[in-house]
Amino acid sequence: MGERVTVVDIAHAAGVSKSTVSLVLQGSPLVNEVTRAKVAAVIRDLGYVYNRGAANLRQANAKSKIIGVVVNDLTNSFFAELAVGIDMTVQAAGYVQFLANSAESVERQREVIASMREHGISGLIISPARGTDAADLKPLVASGIPVVAVVRNVPGAKVSSLLSDNHAGARAAVEHLIGLGHKRIAFLGGFPDTTVFGERLGGYREALVAAGADTGDDLVIASAPSRAGGVAAIGRCTQLANRPTAALCFNDAVAFGVCDGLRAAGLEPGRDFGVIGFDDVIEAKTAVPALTTVSIDPQGMGRRAAQLLLKQISAGKAEAEAVVSSAHLVVRRSCGAGRSGADDTAMQGRFAIAE
Amino acid sequence: MGERVTVVDIAHAAGVSKSTVSLVLQGSPLVNEVTRAKVAAVIRDLGYVYNRGAANLRQANAKSKIIGVVVNDLTNSFFAELAVGIDMTVQAAGYVQFLANSAESVERQREVIASMREHGISGLIISPARGTDAADLKPLVASGIPVVAVVRNVPGAKVSSLLSDNHAGARAAVEHLIGLGHKRIAFLGGFPDTTVFGERLGGYREALVAAGADTGDDLVIASAPSRAGGVAAIGRCTQLANRPTAALCFNDAVAFGVCDGLRAAGLEPGRDFGVIGFDDVIEAKTAVPALTTVSIDPQGMGRRAAQLLLKQISAGKAEAEAVVSSAHLVVRRSCGAGRSGADDTAMQGRFAIAE
DNA sequence: CTGTTAGCGCCTTCAG
């Protein structure tokens, strides 16, 4: 029952040498067909299980066939789906995943990374906990283990990152509104001194110009990227001369606030005023009915991240310095059923990926 | 960069022997304090990482410190939360989890289990894919690896199981309705020839008797455990002489149907007729507003499963034959925000656990 | 308290 059966056991039972067994194990063509069959039979009979630990130990360069995945909040179904996407491609490539939940704690994150390292992961995909420092990833990259960061960036860390393409997303969202017939579209919320703001604003402007729509500076109303900020922004927006008929909101929190403000003013969001916002996922656990958002396709992002990592792993040398940016973005209308509801996607696109 | 530093490296650098280093590594008290400090320093300086694979190989009985987790649908946030619960306790015990998603495919499940076995997991927690056979788990238990099945049972497999306590859950639900003032409460939906039906019906009856409420057989209306079945059941129910004022539904699908039927008849669920149903999780991706359900606390169940497994692991010999039944059940009212919304739990209880 | 000696299970030469 407990007796572990090894290659020598099966070699003995099959009347061959260990090497022969080893060869059939890895499907080498250098072994006689009948011998192979016999060995295979014995393997099955004795219930032999390959010991990857030992194999891995022997092979100088650690190809452990295990990749680590750490997410900051598995409770958020975005990350659960991300993990599923990773799992799919990783499994297909013959790897298995160590999945850990940092629960937004850098301390815990450090622990799990250390643990994973001891287990000899051959790569890591991480959605960093808030406050993650480049130093936290340092030892990993120093030892040549490929790392790809998703969703959030780790400034200073020389690792590949997979982030949403804010520019393309904003552009898509505005094009969506234009397609709905809107001519004057505002950009509401967010602090102008942040990178994301600039990126999203850029995409917004680009779409407006391309469609020949209004582009006045008064259409851009900055505010805190919060619900309250949304209320404030829509308040100023509705007082504009020649009032806009729709708005792209900096994020979902702002969009919520905008909806609040519209209702307070007797306007129904969606019917009387178009509202669309970036679904920044982290904060929003519940969707608001009738709100259209620009979201990342989590599974798609997971698959992409895994592909990227696997490529780096097989490339051998970690050329992990390139910071790639972008992901699958979808414009979707939530149906009031929460994130896990069927997404009645209005439009779906895969945007250019700059690697 | 690539050069892997080993115990001998650090032994050499510290001017001691490998064994001493090894002792320091496992915090043995058999080593001089100054030597220990020196070794520790060198370890840090050279960036040494413990190789669990090698250690594990050496130690006769494999204590790999890794436990496998396979769920049938990680996309369902119930299972994501389950994984989180497992992760918590498992991490606290110094283990790491291999998490795989079988996506309801027994084929894939078999693959990942095989893979996990090769990696030397010291235990497995599995939420079996539909159609899982006892044979799928056979090799695992045969080699003495503890297995605990959650959510679904694997008939015939001699493994511990953690299932919801249908009896207690039904009883709690009915008590909840009685607490709301209902006197005539129906039991709607489900096929009477199933085990769960019997268990839930038992709890329902027990609560009625205990409260001295009506217990007529006409109050029990079987039907398919589906939305359509719910419509049918409520249709017959409302035609009863002395109409009930509330119902416990076999599952959430039935409950949905019951709500449909009520509305069609001009009755508002919750206000005109109390509806409560078992949240069987698997099918329900979206919650219906104002529906009260009997649910399992997923994280709690995960923690519990992990504890059970860890206990069996440390116990050494797999006494995994006991089939334990039950889990944390909560009666909660959904707020139309999906499962991941804040649960405004009406009542929460931990029911007796028979191990 | 520390060093020495054997392997754990597997895989790669290197010869038959």
Added chain:
DNA sequence: CTGAAGGCGCTAACAG
């Protein structure tokens, strides 16, 4: 096509 060595990184015994 197959068998015989050697060693991966680590730890369990024993000696010092």
